Amino acid sequence: MSTVLLIFCILSAITLATAFLTIFTKQPIHSAIYLVLCFVSVAGHYLLFNAQFLAVVHIIVYSGAIMILFLFTVMLMNLNKEDEVHKPRVTRLAAGIIFILTSLVLLAVFIQTKPIVGPYDETGVDYQSIKVLGQVLLNEYMVPFEFASVLLLVAMIGAVLLSKREKTEKN
Amino acid sequence: MDIAYILLLLLAPFAGFLFNVFFGKKLGHNGAGYLATFAVFVSFLVTHFYFVQINQTAQPVTVKLFDWIQLGKFSIDFGIVLDQLSLLWLMFVTGIGSLIHLYSVSYMHDDENRHKFFAYLNLFIFFMVTLVTGSNLLVMFIGWEGVGLCSYLLIGFWYKNQDYNDAAKKAFIMNRIGDLGFLIGIFLLGHLFGTLDYAALKSAIMSGAEVDHTMLALAALALFIGACGKSAQIPLYTWLPDAMAGPTPVSALIHAATMVTAGIFMITRLNFLFGISSADMQTVNMVIAIVGAFTALVAATIGLVQNDIKKVLAYSTVSQLGLMFLALGLGAYEVAVFHVITHAFFKACLFLGSGSVIHAMHGEQDMRNMGGLKKWMSVTYITFLISSLAISGIPPFSGFFSKDEILMTAFHENKALWVIASLASIMTAFYMFRLLYLTFFKEFRGTDEQKHHLHESPALITFPLIVLAILATVGGLISLPGNSWLSHYLEPIIAYGGHSEHHLDATAYMLMGLAVVGGLIGIGIAYAKYLKKGEVPPADAQMTGFHKLLYHKYYVDEVYDALFVKPINAISTFLRDTFESALSGLVFGLGKATNAIGDSGKMLHNGSIGRYLFAFTLGVVAIITYLFFNKIV
Amino acid sequence: MGNILNEIGIENYIFLSVILFSIGVFGVLYRRNAIIVFMSIEIMLNAVNLLFVAFSTYHQDAQGQVFVFFSMAVAAAEVAVGLAIVVSIFRNLGSIDLDNLKNLKG
Numbered sequence: 001m002s003t004v005l006l007i008f009c010i011l012s013a014i015t016l017a018t019a020f021l022t023i024f025t026k027q028p029i030h031s032a033i034y035l036v037l038c039f040v041s042v043a044g045h046y047l048l049f050n051a052q053f054l055a056v057v058h059i060i061v062y063s064g065a066i067m068i069l070f071l072f073t074v075m076l077m078n079l080n081k082e083d084e085v086h087k088p089r090v091t092r093l094a095a096g097i098i099f100i101l102t103s104l105v106l107l108a109v110f111i112q113t114k115p116i117v118g119p120y121d122e123t124g125v126d127y128q129s130i131k132v133l134g135q136v137l138l139n140e141y142m143v144p145f146e147f148a149s150v151l152l153l154v155a156m157i158g159a160v161l162l163s164k165r166e167k168t169e170k171n
Numbered sequence: 172m173d174i175a176y177i178l179l180l181l182l183a184p185f186a187g188f189l190f191n192v193f194f195g196k197k198l199g200h201n202g203a204g205y206l207a208t209f210a211v212f213v214s215f216l217v218t219h220f221y222f223v224q225i226n227q228t229a230q231p232v233t234v235k236l237f238d239w240i241q242l243g244k245f246s247i248d249f250g251i252v253l254d255q256l257s258l259l260w261l262m263f264v265t266g267i268g269s270l271i272h273l274y275s276v277s278y279m280h281d282d283e284n285r286h287k288f289f290a291y292l293n294l295f296i297f298f299m300v301t302l303v304t305g306s307n308l309l310v311m312f313i314g315w316e317g318v319g320l321c322s323y324l325l326i327g328f329w330y331k332n333q334d335y336n337d338a339a340k341k342a343f344i345m346n347r348i349g350d351l352g353f354l355i356g357i358f359l360l361g362h363l364f365g366t367l368d369y370a371a372l373k374s375a376i377m378s379g380a381e382v383d384h385t386m387l388a389l390a391a392l393a394l395f396i397g398a399c400g401k402s403a404q405i406p407l408y409t410w411l412p413d414a415m416a417g418p419t420p421v422s423a424l425i426h427a428a429t430m431v432t433a434g435i436f437m438i439t440r441l442n443f444l445f446g447i448s449s450a451d452m453q454t455v456n457m458v459i460a461i462v463g464a465f466t467a468l469v470a471a472t473i474g475l476v477q478n479d480i481k482k483v484l485a486y487s488t489v490s491q492l493g494l495m496f497l498a499l500g501l502g503a504y505e506v507a508v509f510h511v512i513t514h515a516f517f518k519a520c521l522f523l524g525s526g527s528v529i530h531a532m533h534g535e536q537d538m539r540n541m542g543g544l545k546k547w548m549s550v551t552y553i554t555f556l557i558s559s560l561a562i563s564g565i566p567p568f569s570g571f572f573s574k575d576e577i578l579m580t581a582f583h584e585n586k587a588l589w590v591i592a593s594l595a596s597i598m599t600a601f602y603m604f605r606l607l608y609l610t611f612f613k614e615f616r617g618t619d620e621q622k623h624h625l626h627e628s629p630a631l632i633t634f635p636l637i638v639l640a641i642l643a644t645v646g647g648l649i650s651l652p653g654n655s656w657l658s659h660y661l662e663p664i665i666a667y668g669g670h671s672e673h674h675l676d677a678t679a680y681m682l683m684g685l686a687v688v689g690g691l692i693g694i695g696i697a698y699a700k701y702l703k704k705g706e707v708p709p710a711d712a713q714m715t716g717f718h719k720l721l722y723h724k725y726y727v728d729e730v731y732d733a734l735f736v737k738p739i740n741a742i743s744t745f746l747r748d749t750f751e752s753a754l755s756g757l758v759f760g761l762g763k764a765t766n767a768i769g770d771s772g773k774m775l776h777n778g779s780i781g782r783y784l785f786a787f788t789l790g791v792v793a794i795i796t797y798l799f800f801n802k803i804v
Numbered sequence: 805m806g807n808i809l810n811e812i813g814i815e816n817y818i819f820l821s822v823i824l825f826s827i828g829v830f831g832v833l834y835r836r837n838a839i840i841v842f843m844s845i846e847i848m849l850n851a852v853n854l855l856f857v858a859f860s861t862y863h864q865d866a867q868g869q870v871f872v873f874f875s876m877a878v879a880a881a882e883v884a885v886g887l888a889i890v891v892s893i894f895r896n897l898g899s900i901d902l903d904n905l906k907n908l909k910g
Contacts, residue, residue: 002811004808004811004812005811005812008812008816012816012820015820015824016820016823016824016827019824019827019828019847020827022831022840022843022844022847023827023830023831023834023835023840023843023844028837028839028840031839031840031843032843035843035846035847038847038850039850042850042853042854045854045857046857048808048812049808049857049858049860049861050808051857051860051861051869054857054869054872054873057873057876058853058876061876061879061880062846062850062876062879065880066846066879066880066883069883069884069887070839070842070843070883070887073839073887073890073891074839076891077891077894077900086836087834087835087836087903091833092834094833095830095833095834096830096834098829098830098833099826099827099829099830099833100826102825102826102829102830103822103823103826106822106825106826107818107819107822110815110818110822111815123864125864127860127864127865127866128860128861128866128869132866133866133869133870136866136867136870137870137873140867140870141870141874144874145874148873148874148877148878151877151878151881152877152880152881154881155880155881155882155884155885156884158884158885158888159884159885159887159888160888162885162888162889162891162892163888163891163892165895
């Protein structure tokens with residue numbers, strides 16, 4: 001077993017474990033923290049692919065921005081674990097069944113589609129440095145890129161509008 | 172230029188109709204009436220212009236307004252043809268139409284729905300013009316249906332009276348039966364010749380195209396059924412007497428002078444078809460002649476005993492139309508047309524005169540309650556007398572010439588029919604003078620209050636009467652025996668050289684003498700019975716025997732009721748009570764089942780996001796499964 | 805530099821992604837807390853992103869990674885709006901329990 005494979009196994013274990021914990025922990029705060037760990041481990045996978053820029057962006061966006069939002073919301077609402085009641089037993093059982101079903105179906109799909117036989121391509125061409133990514137992003141994907149910026153702007157305005165207190169309207 | 176004039180001719184009444192429908196109420200008291208009269212008069216002027224023109228040039232004017240229907244090789248234009256026949260018809264349709272419009276201004280002056288009345292009248296003129304001028308059978312059919320509609324609207328004009336509504340419906344339904352025949356005839360002709368255009372049909376038939384003559388005769392028979400419906404012949408005549416429920420000007424215009432002659436117009440227009448000399452076609456012509464003769468006789472016998480002044484005139488109209496069909500059946504088209512024209516004059520005059528009487532009597536129509544009106548209504552009396560003389564066939568009034576022509580034709584072709592027609596015309600003379608004596612002579616038999624109100628009608632009513640009386644007097648001049656302007660004028664229309672003009676030999680003079688004597692006998696009997704002896708028809712309950720049978724119109728309505736109406740009603744009731752309830756049970760059952768499914772389906776939608784998410788996930792899994800494993804397996 | 809997949813194998817990434825995705829689905833179905841449900845959705849998105857990057861390397865093509873950028877932008881927007889909605893729901897109802905939200909009922 002090579003070092004890389006070992007690293008992959010450890011990272012994968014962390015990813016799956018923290019993802020499970022995110023869901024099973026009662027305290028929302030703990031969930032959020034496990035989720036941060038999960039995201040960091042995914043960033044580790046990206047690093048394993050040698051996609052450093054993506055990894056950094058991932059950590060900044062997910063662990064930095066999105067998780068901070070989650071944490072703020074959780075703290076804003078001051079949720080305790082007593083607040084949440086479990087779903088009925090039947091529902092939980094059904095959720096479990098669907099979990100297994102989804103996994104099986106998706107796995108079957110991927111396995112059935114195309115049998116993979118190594119070795120993999122090794123063109124040696126640089127395809128994931130910041131320079132190449134920037135060129136692809138701003139040449140081929142110029143218009144979607146602009147749309148993404150508009151989407152973010154609209155989301156920002158929407159979030160502000162939604163969370164504004166309505167008292168100002170009534171005056 | 173022609174197109175502009177023709178559009179004016181056609182659309183002036185239509186514009187009058189539209190204007191009266193939408194703005195008629197705002198036009199002041201008589202505004203709608205004068206506007207409508209003007210609209211028809213415009214049409215009359217245009218007609219007159221063309222009439223004068225065609226008298227000089229003898230060239231028909233044909234205009235194609237637009238392509239109407241295109242079905243592969245089969246095409247129908249919306250075309251207008253102004254030839255000798257249609258112009259002749261237009262002359263008296265718009266001419267008498269104008270007079271009757273003018274008359275109606277005064278007659279309807281206190282009706283709150285005047286504007287509607289005049290709108291309908293204008294619409295009627297529009298459709299009548301369409302009927303007459305159309306260049307093919309389908310355009311004629313538009314007019315044909317349109318005048319039927321207007322007739323329905325106007326018979327039921329006083330819609331608050333249920334009897335009148337029933338009369339309107341009866342007229343409409345009877346006409347529909349005839350129209351079905353007409354349509355079948357049109358279809359057959361279209362199938363046989365691939366065209367409906369008169370000119371094309373005529374050239375196809377005249378050139379002796381290879382056609383199944385039996386089918387052709389069937390088409391002619393179907394067309395004749397259509398004519399029966401419109402022109403009130405046996406067995407479809409019963410609607411016309413009931414149609415007297417409408418206002419009197421309507422009876423004069425639609426149910427005496429113009430619309431009911433549409434059947435004669437149609438057959439004359441298609442004389443190249445009806446005149447074919449094949450054995451089958453001769454049978455058809457024989458049927459037409461016999462139906463006409465019997466209609467003339469039956470209607471005349473019923474007319475003998477009617478007491479309603481308008482009913483007498485209605486049966487007289489049916490009887491006269493029967494005579495016209497007799498002439499058509501015998502192939503004497505120009506004679507039938509001649510009688511149509513003179514009949515339009517004197518019958519319109521008679522109806523308008525009876526309207527004047529009814530007007531003076533405040534709606535009273537029963538002759539038993541009249542009498543002695545001569546004293547109060549001299550103009551009405553004199554015009555009525557002239558028209559009665561005309562219809563009775565007394566020279567030198569117009570009716571003498573036209574009726575004599577028919578009788579002479581019948582004498583030459585078929586003696587039995589001549590006897591029937593002569594009997595009918597003697598009866599005509601009798602009941603017309605019975606009507607005259609009962610209405611205008613002896614003492615007044617109505618109530619004192621009515622007597623107090625008796626008065627001569629205003630000038631607007633008497634003016635059309637006088638004009639029509641003059642026309643009824645001199646109308647015969649257009650076709651004097653031996654020197655007929657009309658036969659000459661209609662020559663281009665009659666495909667088979669017309670029937671030979673009668674020479675004024677001894678037989679002809681003898682027949683004329685016989686006809687006059689017959690008319691005088693009828694008048695004499697009426698004179699002896701109603702003036703000398705002063706008889707008044709008995710009240711309804713006291714009638715006996717044959718008199719009662721006649722008074723109740725041979726119980727034809729009752730027979731039709733038992734034969735057709737009641738069985739159809741029974742079937743309808745059966746279908747409604749058993750069939751429809753079963754059907755609706757099925758339909759409603761389906762509805763209920765759907766409702767129940769919906770109700771149970773509603774339970775799924777309880778608004779719980781959790782449950783929706785389950786369904787959503789399962790759905791996604793199912794879709795993926797289907798998409799991928801379908802391909803691979 | 806060698807292709808990393810030669811040492812790990814694309815199928816391992818596929819398994820990882822599938823399981824991660826399923827965990828997200830499970831979380832959405834299992835929990836009643838709207839925020840945790842949101843977190844589960846983020847897990848699902850990450851699973852997909854991971855697969856994108858893996859196939860980007862497999863094909864030696866940058867487009868997969870560019871897609872991940874867009875996916876991140878959309879996720880950020882979604883979370884911003886979604887959390888704002890959750891906050892306003894909490895403000896109005898005093899709870900973010902999904903089973904208490906039955907206003908979808910027609």
